[in-house]
Amino acid sequence: MSNAVEIRIRDRLDDKWLTPSQRSVWEAIQRFDGPPHRVINIYGTEGTGKTFMGWFLERINYSAYSIRPDMYKPLLSRLTLDDVFPDRTTTRDLRPLVDKYGLQQIILLTRIRVDERAMPTFELRMTEDDLASFRANLYRHLQLTIPEEDYRNYKVALDRLS
Secondary structure, eight states, X not given: OOHHHHHHHHHHOSGGGOOHHHXXXXXXHHHTOSTTOOEEEEEOSTTSSHHHHHHHHHHTTSSEEESSOOSSOOSSSEEEEESOOOSHHHHHXXXXXXXXXXXXXXXXXXXXXXXXXXXXXXXXXXXXXXHHHHHHHHHHHHOOOOOSXXXXXXXXXXXXXX
């Protein structure tokens, strides 16, 4: 993803940027907000918008975004951790952070579904409608146009701008 475009997107990010699939996941997150759902999982292949969702959740002050757990309490009541290894041991090791930092919830962003049956999971995919929405948002907010092609993910589409 082009770093300059990424920064411009983050600077302008609000709910109007959400694609249909991302909006669906956002609505699901709100339904599973807090106890007993102390840890939830958003998963999807590379370039489906997981990191974008983390940025969005932080931008609207819903959840602090981080690549790894910090040694300090997050400023918000929820913590989104990106690129977490999706095994049972790792995710169970993160659960004590909820109590340690007094968090309402931890949101894990992973490439594959976490192997934990009791954990709510939400898959992000990129559909044709999502790509059309993404293409429209790039033009509407940044006056950028990506070539008409069938992209497999958002990163590939943005790389075409470079």
